[in-house]
Amino acid sequence: MDRKIKLIWDFRGPEALEIAKHHVVHLEExxxxxxxxxxxxxxxxxxxxxxxxxxxxxxVNMIVFRDALHPHRGEVAP
Structure with a gap:
């Protein structure tokens, strides 16, 4: 069975929420x-x-995402 991997980007500061929302758009694109x-x-x-x-x-796709998008960290998703 193929595991799910959660790739995570951290954003800090007063604009963190808006930056995170915008980043999700780019992940989907x-x-x-x-x-x-x-x-x-x-x-x-x-x-x-x-x-x-x-x-x-x-x-199986994690390395493609990791190498192209450079997440700050990753973890096995439930």
């Missing part, structure tokens, strides 16, 4: 342009000054 499947994209607001944008992908 990249996936569609390259015709790569993804499970979901979203943001997570930790507080007013720290937000994360993420995309959940198949493990």
């Amino acid at each position: 990249f996936s569609n342009k390259e015709d790569l499947f993804f499970y979901e994209t979203d943001i997570q607001a930790v507080n007013d000054m720290y937000c994360m944008a993420y995309i959940t992908v198949r493990e």
Whole structure:
């Protein structure tokens, strides 16, 4: 079975939420342009000054996403 991998980008500062929302748009554009499947994209607001944008992908595609998009970190998704 193919595992799901969550690739994460961290944004800090007063504009973190807006930057994270905008980053999700680019993640989806990249996936569609390259015709790569993804499970979901979203943001997570930790507080007013720290937000994360993420995309959940198949493990077999993770390296393509990682090398092209340079996430700050990744983790196995539930």
